[in-house]
Amino acid sequence: MTYRVTLIEGDGIGPEVTGATCRILEAAGAPVEWEKVPAGLGAFESLGHPMPEAVFASLRSNRVGLKGPLATPKGKGYRSANVQLRQGMQLYTGWRPVLSLPGVKSRYENVDVVVLRENTQGLYAGIEHEVTPGTVVSLKLSSREAGARIARWAFDYAKNAGRRKITVCHKKGVLPLTDGAFVDAFWQVGAEYPFIQQEEAALDDVCMRLAQDPSEFDVLLLENLYGDIISDICAGLVGGLGVVPGANVGDGCAVFEAVHGTAPDIAGMGVANPLAVLLSGCLMMEYMGERKVANRVRDAVSEVLEAGTHVTRDLGGTANTAEFTQAVIDAL
Ligand code: NAI
Numbered sequence: 001m002t003y004r005v006t007l008i009e010g011d012g013i014g015p016e017v018t019g020a021t022c023r024i025l026e027a028a029g030a031p032v033e034w035e036k037v038p039a040g041l042g043a044f045e046s047l048g049h050p051m052p053e054a055v056f057a058s059l060r061s062n063r064v065g066l067k068g069p070l071a072t073p074k075g076k077g078y079r080s081a082n083v084q085l086r087q088g089m090q091l092y093t094g095w096r097p098v099l100s101l102p103g104v105k106s107r108y109e110n111v112d113v114v115v116l117r118e119n120t121q122g123l124y125a126g127i128e129h130e131v132t133p134g135t136v137v138s139l140k141l142s143s144r145e146a147g148a149r150i151a152r153w154a155f156d157y158a159k160n161a162g163r164r165k166i167t168v169c170h171k172k173g174v175l176p177l178t179d180g181a182f183v184d185a186f187w188q189v190g191a192e193y194p195f196i197q198q199e200e201a202a203l204d205d206v207c208m209r210l211a212q213d214p215s216e217f218d219v220l221l222l223e224n225l226y227g228d229i230i231s232d233i234c235a236g237l238v239g240g241l242g243v244v245p246g247a248n249v250g251d252g253c254a255v256f257e258a259v260h261g262t263a264p265d266i267a268g269m270g271v272a273n274p275l276a277v278l279l280s281g282c283l284m285m286e287y288m289g290e291r292k293v294a295n296r297v298r299d300a301v302s303e304v305l306e307a308g309t310h311v312t313r314d315l316g317g318t319a320n321t322a323e324f325t326q327a328v329i330d331a332l
Pocket of ligand 1: 013068069071073082241258259263264266273276314
């Protein structure tokens with residue numbers, strides 16, 4: 001069987017890293033046929049919309065997508081295409097497994113933390129307005145339904161993936177209603193999963209504990225903005241943004257993408273690390289039941305990283321994107 005997968009190449013380094021990923025997955029025998037759709041800055045400039053209806057139509061039909069990063073112009077322009085996609089397809093869980101990789105130097109060894117981010121609400125609801133000239137407000141949205149929905153996803157995930165503990169992170173001391181609702185939903189749903197350890201912790205406390213000893217945590221559950229920030233902190237624990245995969249998952253649809261952005265400072269130079277998108281592709285293979293392909297690629301990646309001769313600049317090496325890609329294909 002061949003799977004049809006929606007492919008969004010993305011902006012900046014997007015085409016470089018998704019191109020490398022497609023090449024490696026194909027070399028590993030992934031039974032995938034790509035359906036390329038335009039999105040992001042390129043689509044905005046050529047079609048007038050950063051997230052055209054064609055993307056939604058393709059995802060509604062294929063149910064699985066691989067996505068490069070999309071640029072969000074600062075200030076005026078358009079509303080984040082990523083947010084539009086997550087809200088439009090109700091991809092309510094941001095799933096970001098953060099794992100130490102062999103051969104990648106970082107402050108800690110054996111980091112294994114999963115960050116789960118609520119993708120549809122919080123300050124990303126984008127409800128901002130000017131109250132009086134010079135004074136603006138941004139509203140933070142938090143519904144019991146959305147809190148319960150992601151809590152259930154988190155507990156089901158923990159159960160199926162054999163994870164031992166979930167920590168829900170909050171600032172309910174200052175935001176008792178919004179963050180309070182998120183935490184209440186967690187405990188309510190958690191009552192049905194007594195075999196999984198459960199704790200709540202203030203976000204600042206979590207930041208400090210992550211810096212001191214990440215092994216204290218197993219699965220972190222956070223609302224939208226906190227999840228965005230903590231994902232990057234966790235990426236820093238294992239070697240940076242170039243190595244952490246992710247996915248945005250809803251009921252019956254998932255889009256796989258790296259944690260990092262379009263890296264405008266290195267876009268077009270051919271030096272980006274495609275590993276994060278590649279590992280997102282491995283998660284995608286697993287999601288589709290192609291565990292063998294995923295593990296073949298991961299083994300090849302480990303071999304290249306351990307050898308250390310073909311790693312990209314962000315990991316202290318000198319290889320460019322094409323050289324790293326070829327090394328992984330050779331290892332396959
Ligand atoms: P960024 O993640 O693009 O870059 C931060 C730093 O990490 C840069 O120095 C960059 O060169 C480096 N970096 C990122 N990915 C890398 C890779 N694969 N290999 C080597 N180095 C890498 O974050 P920034 O600069 O804040 O955002 C740039 C644009 O990306 C913005 O328009 C932002 O909105 C967008 N963005 C999109 C995301 C998405 O589509 N999921 C996520 C984060 C940001």
